[in-house]
Amino acid sequence: MSRAAxxxxxxxxxxxxxxxPPGVVxxxxxxxxxxxxxxxSGALGANPVxxxxxxxxxxxxxxxxxxxxxxxxxxxxxxxxxxxxxKALGLLAFVYAALHFALYLFDHGFTPQVVxxxxxxxxxxxxxxAALVLLVPLxxxxxxxxxxxxxxxxxxxxxxxxxxxxALGALHYWWGVxxxxxxxxxxxxxxxxxxxxxxxxxxxxxxxxxxxxxxx
Numbered sequence: 701m702s703r704a705a706x707x708x709x710x711x712x713x714x715x716x717x718x719x720x721p722p723g724v725v726x727x728x729x730x731x732x733x734x735x736x737x738x739x740x741s742g743a744l745g746a747n748p749v750x751x752x753x754x755x756x757x758x759x760x761x762x763x764x765x766x767x768x769x770x771x772x773x774x775x776x777x778x779x780x781x782x783x784x785x786x787k788a789l790g791l792l793a794f795v796y797a798a799l800h801f802a803l804y805l806f807d808h809g810f811t812p813q814v815v816x817x818x819x820x821x822x823x824x825x826x827x828x829x830a831a832l833v834l835l836v837p838l839x840x841x842x843x844x845x846x847x848x849x850x851x852x853x854x855x856x857x858x859x860x861x862x863x864x865x866x867a868l869g870a871l872h873y874w875w876g877v878x879x880x881x882x883x884x885x886x887x888x889x890x891x892x893x894x895x896x897x898x899x900x901x902x903x904x905x906x907x908x909x910x911x912x913x914x915x916x
Contacts, residue, residue, distance in 0.1 A: 717781060724785045728792035731759055732799070749807045756800035757828070757876075758883075761869045763793035764835075765890050768862055772897040787842055790862065794839040797832050824875030831868035834861045863898065866891055 735752055738744050744751040767789035770782035808814050818825045838859055840846070847855045870891045874884040 717784075720781055721785055721788050724788045725792065728763065728788070729795075731755070732796070749803060753800060753803045753807065756796050756803060757869075757873065760793050760796040760800055761866070761873060761887055763789050763796060764862065764866045764869060765887075765894065767793060768866060768894050772894070772901070775901060791839060791842060794835045797835055801829075801832055824872050827868045827875065828872035831865045831872060834865040834868070838862055838865070863895065866894070 735744075735755060739748055739752065742748075767786050770786035770789065773779065774782045805815060808818065819829045820826070838861060841850065841855060841858060850858065870884065870887045873887055874881065877884050
């Protein structure tokens with residue numbers, strides 16, 4: 701009696717657009733390179749440190765908002781690629797937030813007491829520092845091993861802190877601008893839209909669960 705040939709496992713399907721995540725990383729780091737070249741050539745103006753602080757802060761807020769927009773975009777369009785670049789965008793946001801804070805420390809002479817007083821007494825610095833603190837555990841748990849260790853439900857709840865971080869970042873931006881609030885207003889509207897989509901999606905999920913429970 702002849703033995704049946706062992707079933708061959710189907711080859712794992714390669715993810716489409718394999719260049720996309722590394723492309724996002726490279727593209728996300730280009731502004732840092734441009735900033736460095738501008739600093740070396742003196743193109744940052746009379747106060748290069750303040751200019752660099754502003755640019756890294758704007759990049760942080762923009763990248764964090766883009767990372768949070770990935771899930772709504774996937775839900776609205778059924779595209780799969782936004783989920784594949786979300787982590788890269790979030791980590792890039794953390795990198796620029798850390799650079800933003802490092803430049804702030806440099807501007808204050810790396811003096812702990814001065815920085816502490818600034819954080820405690822100036823609301824816009826408090827908001828920015830709180831946003832950075834919230835991003836630290838998110839960056840630290842961005843790996844697959846962290847998801848397995850925490851469990852997906854706990855990991856997902858933890859990463860909802862990104863919404864608090866982006867709100868604090870928008871507030872930091874608003875309080876930090878003295879005259880023209882056009883930029884902060886646009887940032888605030890984008891953050892509000894992200895919250896609205898998240899809220900509506902959460903309500904839709906709860907309604908589906910409720911309807912599914914009523915069938916039994």
